[in-house]
Structures are given as structure tokens and as C-alpha cells.
Amino acid sequence: MSTRYIGGMARSSQTDLAVLAVLSVAPMSGYAVREAIRDQLGHFWSESFGQIYPTLASLTADELVDKAVGERAGSSTFSLTASGRTRLLELLQTPEVTTPPRNGLMLRVFFGHTLGPDAVAALITETREQVLVQLATFDAIARMMSTETDYPEHRPYWALTVSAGRHSAVGALAWCDEALEALEGFPR
Amino acid sequence: MSTRYIGGMARSSQTDLAVLAVLSVAPMSGYAVREAIRDQLGHFWSESFGQIYPTLASLTADELVDKAVGERAGSSTFSLTASGRTRLLELLQTPEVTTPPRNGLMLRVFFGHTLGPDAVAALITETREQVLVQLATFDAIARMMSTETDYPEHRPYWALTVSAGRHSAVGALAWCDEALEALEGFPR
DNA sequence: TCATTCATGTAAGTGGTTACATGATTCA
DNA sequence: TGAATCATGTAACCACTTACATGAATGA
Secondary structure, eight states: TTTTTTTTTOOOOOHHHHHHHHHOOOOOOOHHHHHHHHHSSTOOOOOHHHHHHHHHHHHHHHTSEEEEEEESSOEEEEEOHHHHHHHHHHHSOOOOOOOOOOOOOHHHHHHHHHHHHHHHHHHHHHHHHHHHHHOOOOOOHHHHHHHHOOOOTTTHHHHHHHHHHHHHHHHHHHHHHHHHHHHHOOOO | TTTTTTTTOOOOOHHHHHHOOOOOOOHHHHHHHHHHHHTTTTOOOOOOOOHHHHHHHHHTTTTTTEEOOOOSOOOEEEEOOOHHHHHHHHHHSSSSOHHHOOOOHHHHTHHHHHHHHHHHHHHHHHHHHHHHHHHHHHHHHHHHHHHHOOOTTTHHHHHHHHHHHHHHHHHHHHHHHHHHHHHTTTOO
């Protein structure tokens, strides 16, 4: 029924994986799936709006998720079926799909001679501020999580991803400071 | 001629930027542009094969680059024009286009309860090994660059990007170790 | 001579984003 | 009553990847 299938073979297993995974925690509406991906997975994953509903439709067609009438009129509650859980495990064990890197900041730094040292320093200063905000966010999440009692079996894993964000931010911050200092000595 | 233009307005300024930037260092063939992006920008940028030639064609049509006959039969040498250099500066000053995050490892760690602590540990161990290889690569590049005499005006900026890679790798390594230790205490 | 590298391009497909369109429910 | 939120979907578009197709030059 959906055009996302050719001869029964699913494409875009990435989105399938994310949606199945979110539904494995608790049954919810498509709208809630979107919110969960944005709010819980936001700092390392994203699915666009127009991606989630078609995916839910195709997963339903494949009987990997079950679509039941929701509490609100016109709304649905999606939940994992047994084969959906099997498929989820299959996808989780699949090697990660690596997306080609595209770091706009690094591109600009690499060609910094063309841009000039002051402009590069400005870019890095801006980045540095964003990193500080990120760091504060991660700390806030960590504090919130330590008082949370929902989903105790998931929490330690969630904490690992927050810690990863923190480590990444700390590394970025150290580089920003080092780079800004170095840039002061660059010819201009 | 190309379908990449609507009413003279360029789309995909990202690829335009990368190609113009590479050509700003030295004139070269499309093939060489591809190699430069892969070998010099590889750890923070990528352009696919089928992207570079159409981009060069559209940039030539816009007179941002000049297409001259190359040394080999059938080959061309592309070089920046004056307006190409202006356009490059314009694009470098443009805010970075941020691509939505998609970190397969983090997704798997987040849903680690479903995957199980041992499988998660295996994934992280694998990542750790890749990070070590990366770290060695960055060190090798840094050593090579310190003896290199080409493009002395670019070198300090190039060194900054290598340093960024190093900092990122060091942070990732620290997280891997911390996570692996934490995972030992997870229920199984 | 034959494999590899250098070199240029096209075509089809695909994963994904953005904007549009619609309407119910909740709550101030 | 009216704004914000919850909710579901479609359509158009687009950037990008992969695979295909071709051939010259180099060097073992």
C-alpha cells in the first residue's frame, strides 16, 4: 500500500529502527513518538515530521506494530507486536549506518586563511558559547534523571548517552580554548 | 543546461562551497577535487562522486570557475575566477548548515536494555578500537604536517582541524572507558 | 599486454525535509 | 471564544548516493 516497500522488502531501516525502539518503551500516538524522538533522542538522533507517519503506516502494514484507537477522537495508539520486537532486536544488532561527515565549522577553519583569523576566531567563540549551553543542558538532564523513578531498567543506559554528550562537549570546549589562543598568534 | 538552477539562484551551496574552497588552494581537475575532498577534508567533510562533476559544470556555467583544457587528453583544469573568489568568501561567511544528528551507536546505547549489556559493551569496545586508529591517524597527520613546506599560509589552519579531531577522539576514548566500566555493574 | 590509475560524465533511485491541509481537544 | 496543543496525514521537492558507462594514460 505504501510506496516505501518493494517486493515486501523494507527500506529506510534507520527510521524503522528509531520508531520501533521508541514504541518498545511504551505504546503511544504518532505525535508522541515524534515528541519522544525530539525530546529524548534529540541530541543524537532526529526524524522529520513527514517521516514518522508513513513509517508507522508501513510498520502497521507489516504487522510489526499494532494500531489501536486512541483515547482522543481520530487518534491512534501504536504498540509493538511480537514480530515487531523481533525486528527491533534484529535492527539493533545490525551494524550502524554511518552518515558521511559534514562539519561546516571545520570546513571554515580549514579554509581559515581565506576567511581571515578574526572571522575564524569569531566562529569559534560562537561555537564555544553553544558548547557551554550544551554542557549546562547535559548537567541539567543528569540532575533530573537522578531524581526520576520511571523506567528504572532504561535509566542507566540513558545516563550513558548523556555522559557521551558531556564528554563530547568537554572535548569541544578544550579545543575551542586552544584554538582561540593559537589564533592570536596567526598572521593577520 | 543543468537542472540545479532555478531562475539563476544556486541551490546546494554546501557543495558549491566545498568545491570552490578546494579550487581556491590550487587549480585542478575534477578528479583531483574529489581526491582533495576525500584525502584532505575526509575526516569532517565528504562529497559523493556524482556530486562533484555537476557542481563543476554549474559553477562553470555561472562563471565562478574557469574550465581550461588539461594536460591529459579529455581532461580539464578548473580554477577560481574573480567572482568565484567573491562567491567563496560569501559562502564562507554564511552560517553553517547543520545536518540533523544520526548517531547509530548512541541510539543502540539508549535502547541498551533491549540489546543487553554485553552486546552494548561489544559495540563500545569496537568503537574504542576505531577511535584508537583515528587517534593514531591524527598523530601521523600532525607529524607529517610539521615537516611539510607546501602552502605555509594554510598550514596553521589545517593544524587546527587536526587538533579538533584529536580532541574529539580523546573525549570519545574517555567515554568508552568510562562506559565499559559502568556496564560491568549493569544487571544482566 | 594488461591492470591500475586518471579522468569525465549520466541515470535512477532513495531517504529525507518542508510546507501544506485539516480538525479535535483543552484550557485560559 | 479563541489560542495553544494534540493529532494525522499528503505533496512537492531536493540533495545525495550508487551504479553504470566510457575511455585515455601509465607503468609493471
